Amino acid sequence: MLKIAYVGGGSRGWARKLMVDLALCPELSGEVALYDIDMASARANEEFGAWVQSRPQAVSRWSYRAEPELGAALRGADFVVISIQPGSLECMGAEIAAAERAGMFFPVGDTAGATGLVRGLRAAAAYEGLARAIASECPRAWVINYTNPMTICTRTLTRVEPSLRAFGCCHEVFGTQAHLAKVAAAELGLTAPPPRSEIAVNVLGINHFTFVDRASYRGEDLLALLPGYIERTGGRRERARAEVEAAGDWFQDLCRVKWELFTRWAILPAAGDRHLVEFLPGFTRSPEELFRWGVIRTPVSWRVARWAEAPGIAARTMAGELPFPFDASGEEGVSQMKALLGLGDLVTNVNLENRGQMQGLPLGAVVETNARFARGRVEPIAAGRLPPGPAEIVARHAANQEAIVEAVLAKDLDLAFSAFYNDPANSLPVDESWALFKELLSFSAPWLPGWKLP
Numbered sequence: 001m002l003k004i005a006y007v008g009g010g011s012r013g014w015a016r017k018l019m020v021d022l023a024l025c026p027e028l029s030g031e032v033a034l035y036d037i038d039m040a041s042a043r044a045n046e047e048f049g050a051w052v053q054s055r056p057q058a059v060s061r062w063s064y065r066a067e068p069e070l071g072a073a074l075r076g077a078d079f080v081v082i083s084i085q086p087g088s089l090e091c092m093g094a095e096i097a098a099a100e101r102a103g104m105f106f107p108v109g110d111t112a113g114a115t116g117l118v119r120g121l122r123a124a125a126a127y128e129g130l131a132r133a134i135a136s137e138c139p140r141a142w143v144i145n146y147t148n149p150m151t152i153c154t155r156t157l158t159r160v161e162p163s164l165r166a167f168g169c170c171h172e173v174f175g176t177q178a179h180l181a182k183v184a185a186a187e188l189g190l191t192a193p194p195p196r197s198e199i200a201v202n203v204l205g206i207n208h209f210t211f212v213d214r215a216s217y218r219g220e221d222l223l224a225l226l227p228g229y230i231e232r233t234g235g236r237r238e239r240a241r242a243e244v245e246a247a248g249d250w251f252q253d254l255c256r257v258k259w260e261l262f263t264r265w266a267i268l269p270a271a272g273d274r275h276l277v278e279f280l281p282g283f284t285r286s287p288e289e290l291f292r293w294g295v296i297r298t299p300v301s302w303r304v305a306r307w308a309e310a311p312g313i314a315a316r317t318m319a320g321e322l323p324f325p326f327d328a329s330g331e332e333g334v335s336q337m338k339a340l341l342g343l344g345d346l347v348t349n350v351n352l353e354n355r356g357q358m359q360g361l362p363l364g365a366v367v368e369t370n371a372r373f374a375r376g377r378v379e380p381i382a383a384g385r386l387p388p389g390p391a392e393i394v395a396r397h398a399a400n401q402e403a404i405v406e407a408v409l410a411k412d413l414d415l416a417f418s419a420f421y422n423d424p425a426n427s428l429p430v431d432e433s434w435a436l437f438k439e440l441l442s443f444s445a446p447w448l449p450g451w452k453l454p
Contacts (some may be wrong), residue, residue: 002030002337004235005077005138007130008084009034009066010041012310014146017329018081019049023058024326027335027343031063035073042066044311051318054367054374057326066378070130071156076139079337081147083129083155086123087447089307093300094443095119100437102428107282107297110148111208112397113425116278117404118440120152124408124445127153142340144169144333145351150207153364159405167378168351168366170207171331177201179255183381184217184235187225198268201270203370204358204383206401208275210349210368211386213266223268226259235259241291250302254294256425257283274298279397281424307392316360342375352380360386365398393424411451 006015015034022028032049037041049064067073074080094107095115102114109115134143134157143166147153156169166259177196185193194217202214204377215222231234236259257273269276277283283293290297307340316322339346350371357380358367369383387392404441406417420426421433428436438454445453 002028002078004030004032005074005080005141006034007073007080007082008034008036008147009045009073010084010305011045012037012041012314013080013084015045016048016052016314017331018333018383019045019064019419020326021329021331021334022062023052023055023060024328025338026059026333027338028341028344029061030078031065033065033067033077035067035070039066039068044314048314050177050310055324055326056407059411070133071137074133074141079139079140080134080138080141080143081146081333082127082143084123084126086119086126086147087444089304090269091122091443092119095440096300097434098439098443102432103285104298104425105276105290107200107284107290107295111150111275111278113278114420114436114440115286115422116149117400117416117423118444119409120149120401120404122444123147123153124156124405125448127156128408130359131157131164134164134311135161139163142337143167144189145335146170148208150351151222151366151398152404155353155401156405156408158353159364159409163164163385164242164379167371168207169331169333169336169352170349170367170368172271172275172298173201173203173210173212173349173368174211175253176258176268177264179258180215180222181217182303183222183225184193184220187222187229188217190218201349201370202383203270203368204386205368205390206366206398207351207368207399208271209390210270211390212270213386214382215268223262224272226262226268230263236263239294241288244291244294244296249252250296250298251385252296258295260344261390262336265387267387267390269390281427284287284425285427296361296434298348306440328334338372340376340378346373346382346404347371349374350378350380352359352378355380356384359380360391361387361398363401364401365367396422396424413451413454 011204021271034042042449046064096109099114110279150168157166170172177199180199181193199218201212202282205211257276258269317324325341351368353365356363357369370377
């Protein structure tokens with residue numbers, strides 16, 4: 001009987017995916033303590049979790065309990081799952097709007113760039129407290145982080161409490177494996193793309209700016225097949241705004257940025273284009289530039305509306321008014337738990353402190369590479385070194401992310417601004433950068449207690 005503490009237990013996405021994945025896993029059972037600063041949302045998930053367990057498809061036994069106190073939720077946990085929204089969606093919307101007034105148009109805004117780094121300040125401030133609470137209440141628990149900015153959140157946990165067994169999980173590489181499966185089908189004459197799990201990749205970089213320098217399917221080198229595939233499919237052609245908007249999909253990935261960078265650098269970016277453009281100069285200077293590359297911005301208004309609609313959708317689902325596909329999410333959290341408990345090994349991409357698995361970045365910096373999960377351990381797999389082009393940009397971002405964590409721990413405004421000003425997507429002079437930084441900080445004031453903000 002396991003105990004999982006879910007921090008952000010009112011989540012209307014990640015938490016419910018985990019509930020279904022747990023229900024479909026006959027080897028595990030136990031209780032999930034749902035903690036959230038929004039207690040009403042945690043209670044709603046308590047009800048939804050019980051409903052999931054009542055379905056005939058559920059083959060395991062889990063109980064769900066909304067817990068008003070963080071310490072009680074964590075106490076004695078075997079696993080801690082964290083998926084929170086650092087600050088409010090309204091704060092995120094105000095930040096993105098301010099950045100746009102300054103000439104920076106971010107499609108996502110949660111990892112890099114002006115908005116991602118300020119979000120990182122809020123996230124690190126929250127994770128500092130979470131790290132101390134976990135170390136106090138369940139020091140031997142495995143901590144699985146899903147919150148963005150992934151690198152900053154994961155790094156804060158072990159920077160504050162080095163003994164924590166923490167790692168970060170992201171599904172971006174899964175999407176690239178799926179794209180490469182399509183390449184395999186098209187170039188090798190397969191009747192259908194193989195499962196993405198059959199696409200072997202070597203992963204190296206930092207979250208949302210990760211790269212693949214080796215990819216194969218049953219011994220076939222897929223990167224060698226890519227140039228022909230890109231040429232035949234017109235993957236590098238410019239897009240018109242009408243074409244990009246016509247899909248009606250805020251999360252579409254046309255891969256033009258990915259294919260262009262592969263052509264220039266001979267290494268394949270493993271993140272979606274919406275994230276990639278936020279790590280690089282030039283792309284976010286206007287909506288028109290983004291459309292040219294096939295990228296559309298996800299409106300925060302859509303995120304707010306989705307959040308508001310979620311309780312009604314859940315109620316109608318439980319009432320039988322809406323269909324509920326009882327399918328595995330495709331995420332690997334439960335598989336990772338099983339492997340850590342000794343129920344089979346697993347190799348997958350994961351965010352861990354650099355112990356030497358990635359050359360060219362400092363030890364201790366959080367990097368994303370493959371790792372082997374086995375009973376009681378997560379062992380990073382040596383990934384090698386990035387080529388000079390991406391290596392220099394990755395190193396710059398890694399330094400900025402480290403500076404954000406250190407700035408929060410020291411409440412050092414100047415250090416935080418140095419990372420903000422050093423971001424590759426920032427083309428503003430120092431005075432305009434400072435003005436934008438101050439404006440973004442004003443929105444974050446409630447989540448930065450103890451800071452002397454300008």
